[in-house]
Amino acid sequence: MKKHTIARPHKPAQRTDRQEKATQKGRATDEAFRDAARRVFARDGYLNAKISDIAAEAGKSVASFYNYYDTKADLLLALAEEFHSEAMELALVSYRAGQSRHEAMREAMAGFWQTYKQRRGELVGVFQASMLEGEFRDRWLDIRAQAIYQISAEIRTAQEHGYCPGANPILTASALSAMLEHFCYIWQAQGGESVEVEFSDEGAIDTLATICIQSIYWKPEDA
8 A cells, every 4th residue: 555645855956046135125025025926926826926926916027026026936835834834923923922723713713714705815726836836845745744743743743642543644634734724715715605695704703613622533433
């Protein structure tokens, strides 16, 4: 039986001549490109966005763009890394606050939902690019793997206390992560399902928190 690993062994070569980012001015320029890309991706979509559009939106030259990124896919990946770092940090803050499991999970889901809403343009771009560009897909899966390993660690901790016995931590974490991302994509980027339902942000967050809690914190009936 073939075994699959989460992290991909191949890493594309990264440029190292990016000293501009190390200076205060360089960091400000980099942030200008990131902010501009968010607006352009949200306005035009990732597939239609051009590097010249991003540079113009940032008030910078195209030549300056290439001092920071090789392609718009590289810039999109940087934004994706920001998103996952922010979402994971929000989740950790919830668990450190001494809340109940359900309170912490709901706060984590609320943080993810709101962060996705704020970054919807770039995350739709991630979805599109991962389907069309093989190298981007592999690098995006590496970013996702960080979250999957973190979630799986929480699942293993729960199992040490008798919860969800027999569940594969990695596969469970992958399933929950995929559910969370696609649920946000359907309801925030595509306008929701073609079904009759009373929808609200609070209801969506409650639903996500309940699914995650019941997927991890359950015990056999005879326990």
